[in-house]
Amino acid sequence: MSFVSVLPFADTFAYWWRELDGxxxxxxxxxxxTLEVSAFLGNRMRGHSKAPETAQPLLGHASQRPPNTVPIDPVxxxxxxxxxxxxxxARSVEALLGGLxxxxSRCHVLLVDDGSPRWRAPAVEVIRxxxxxxxAAARNRGVERALEFGADVVAFIDSDCIPAPDWVANIxxxxxxxxxxxAISGATWSLDRTALGRYQERNGTLNGRRLRGEDRLLYGPTCNLALCGELARCLRFDESFKIAAAEDIDYCFRANQQGWSIYHAESVVVQHDYGYDELAPVGRVRRLWSQFRRYAEGERLLLxxxxxxxxxxxxxTEISLPSRTDV
Known part of the structure; x- marks a missing residue:
């Protein structure tokens, strides 16, 4: 997600105006x-200082951990x-399972049912x-079971996403x-063929952020994030984050602070269904507003x-995806 209240709003608009020149x-x-920024108005930080050129003083200059040991043919x-x-x-889950x-490449699929009021038991392993x-809590239970299963790589995807056929193969x-x-963060495209879906891609909403002057990431969203076994064994999600907002940023921020490194791989592709296609224009705007209001709620706990x-x-800096012309 692309939080905006952590910077002066005028700077945010000026940045994007320059970026989109021409x-x-x-x-x-x-x-x-403007609509996105307005969703974060209540979170605005006071006393901003000048933006640093890099985040290195806060997160370190390079990995302080040994290299990953992912084998040639990992679990x-x-x-x-x-x-x-x-x-x-339920249909979204069925579409996801179809894609998986x-x-x-072989993978073991583990669904963690987070107390769903409606449930159709699929033909995969389920933790209820x-x-x-x-x-956050659901992923922690999933990670624990994955490690019991002998996972060398734990890959996260959301129930409203569809992976490319080579998603696992490219991880x-x-x-x-x-x-x-x-950790590897992939490229998350919009499944929706609307202008708002293309906004999310250019905005880099679900594609993480890269540290300036480095290849490492500040964070990668858990709709498309894979952990090596070493990291999965050492760090858990903070279960005080009760909604799907900022729990992945908190996880990655702590991982960086502890010397783990996160990288982006554009070949690791999923499509995210924002649900815009099935709505009238007013409904699409309401859905986008609700999404960023939820992010604002998560941001309050993060800050x-x-x-x-x-x-x-x-x-x-944001990781934007190339412009598409099919809208």
Whole structure:
């Protein structure tokens, strides 16, 4: 996600105005950016200092951990937190499982049902929680089971995403190519063919942020994130994050602080279903607004826990996806 209240809002608008110079969609993008920023108004930080050139003083200069030891033919366990509240949610899970069933490389799929009020038991391994604890807790239960299963790689994907057929196959060489990587964050495209879906791609909403002057990431979203076994064994999600917002940023921020390294691999592709296609224009705007309001709620907890996070954010840049013309 792309939090904005950690920077002065004028700087945010000025940055994107420069970035989109010459882009025919600049006005449309800035209009949506205004809506996004307004969702974070209540979170605005006081007393901002000048944005640092890098986040190195806060997060270190390089990996302080040994290289990953992902083998040539690793055991990959895919962990999916699931909370089904509607028939649409159930259809999304079915679509996800269909995509995982088409993977060109072997993987073990593990669903963690986070106390869903509606549930259709799929033909994969399922851990059922007695009550809704939130995605952070669900992923922790999934990681524990994945390690019991002997996972060399634990890959996270969300229930409203569909992986490319080579998603797992491309995670593995990403760890081999960059042995300094302890986590791999992929490229998350929008499944929706709307202008708002394209906004999310250009905004880098679900593609993490890269530390300035480095290949390492500040964070990668858990809708498309894989951990090597070493990191999975050492670090858990903070279960005080009860909603799907900022729990992945908190995890990655702590991982960076502890010397683990996160890298981006554009070949590790999933599509995220924002649900815009099925809505009228007004409904699409409401859905986008609700999404960023949820992110704002998660951000409040993140900034209470890490008041220096805004310094790291300012020392990083978004990972945008190439523009598409099919809208």
């Amino acid at each position: 882009d025919p969609r600049r006005i449309r993008f800035m209009t949506v950016k 990959v366990v895919v962990v999916v937190p699931v909370y089904c509240r509607s028939d649409r949610d 069933g088409l993977q060109s 929680l007695d009550r809704n604890l939130g995605p 593995i060489p990403a760890f081999h190519t960059e042995r300094r990587a302890h 209470r826990k890490h008041p220096d996070y805004h310094q790291a954010f300012a020392g990083s």
